[in-house]
Amino acid sequence: MQKSLRWKLLTIIAVTLACIFGVTGFPPSVDKVKERIHLGLDLRGGMHLILQVVTDDAVNIETDLTVERLKEDLRRRQVTFSEVRKRDVKSIEIREPDAQKTSEVRAAIDEGFPAWDRSSLPGVPNSYLITLKTSVERQIRTSSVQQAIQTIRKRVDQLGVTEPVIQEHGPADEHQILVQLPGVDDPARVKDIIKSTALLELKIVEPGGGPFPSREAALSQSGGVVPEGKELLPSVRRFSDNSSSSTEEWYLLNKVASITGRDLKTASQSSDEFGKPAVSFNLTSDGADRFEKVTAANIGKPLAIVLDGKVQSAPNIRSQIRDSGQISGSFTLEQANDLALVLRSGALPASLVYLEERTVGASLGNDSIRQGVVASIVGLVAVVVFMVIYYQLSGVNAVIALILNIIVTIAAMAYIGATLTLPGIAGVVLSIGMAVDSNVLIFERIREELWGGKNVVSAVNTGFNKAFGTIIDTHVTTVVSILFLFLFGTGPVKGFAVVLFWGLVANLFTAVFVSKFIFDWGLSRHPKRATLSI
16 A cells, blocks of 8 residues: 555544544543534524513612712712712702802713713703713623623522523513523423522611511601611511411611622522521622721611612620621522522623523424434435446445545534524435535546546546545535534524534545545555546
8 A cells, every 4th residue: 555545544443543533532432422513492402582671770779879979979079969869770860059169060070980871850940950971871781691691500500500592682672581491300490599689788777767567567667668778678578487377577778788799709508507408608898898887886786788779687796706707597509509609600781571481391302303313314315325326336435435524524523512492403404415415526527537438546536636626615605604504693503503503524534535546545446446436
């Protein structure tokens, strides 16, 4: 055997073994195949969700924070005013500030709040209306969707779901998120964890601020209205040990939180002093500094631990606390673990609404796999029969290259950790057709050269050389289409594009390199052959 043919043979053997062991492992095992070939939602079963991010919540939060900051800034500048209030989701009224300090008011707005446009308040003299700039509002809404995606991804990753799909869905202005979770066996729990806002706030309870047995009782202590800068929040419902009835208490708290979930460094499931499930947390250095000051200044007062607008507990501050705390309540062990999980992943920037929910059963996935494999086998057998009958022994050459093409494609999917979906199986079937198409181009070109009177060796070499340019052209145009499918398609479409791309790459190796080697190897054994079985 010629030296060049020997190196080609060794290259083909090395690539084939690397592909086989890349899928089956070494030593080969079925478990390793299942571990390395990731199945998508439509093949494995699981959950398909489309979520709507209520971006008005994020804009509302920005407006509420601006109201409080604006009040503080005006007071710092010693500017009196009648009222600073939110007019709607993105505008704020500043009513009747001190007329002698007009320049101070305008400076406070223009310098301290550049994201807001200032104008006169219609119908109210010496008053202002500030409105959130359109570009800033758009950025807040967009970033809230991105932050929601990141938060959901963190929560899903901690649940141990493999190969989840979490991405934007539909037009950008619809603020929707697609979530696909293969292999999920407890949909209700996953939905609760994903949707939980998990907004943690630590707030000082006002002197005489509760607990009260009802909202009406709480309001009666403050003249029927909630004082400015304060808020009235309920506790979680608690069940007594020997009764099925539950009770709810109310607390009057500072509106501005001393510590929020953004200050958390970590959270974990633990036990309280009674041995019941609880959640312990640690704060960042900045949060710890503020928590230390707050607790030192409020020793003996209750500190409300508020989660999603409900008071979980309100223990008294016995001493100065720096960087740790505990959330206790009527938690089960699973609830405590889930709460720690969502706190670690951070609070959602806005609430979520489920627009669509589908659960794909494992049996449907098995049916899809079976039908996809059957379709692939039927297509492969039909191609093999056609090639062998039409091109005789040269058709066997094409079949060998075709089988190796499938092996290389599947191995590439395993090596890059891609997820195989039902459209991906369709991509495999299409790759089979394109691989055969390349062989047909080559074989027909060889036939033309033979009919033109060339000898077998010259016809084979010329056929491969002339067909190679056409094969490259067809592959490049297909890759361009694949690129657009991958950039703009959803998860299943991207899966189809990925499989088809690696099928094309494998085809260049098998239809050109491997198939040419087989011809050269056969002709090297019979260099004076006058005919070719094609």
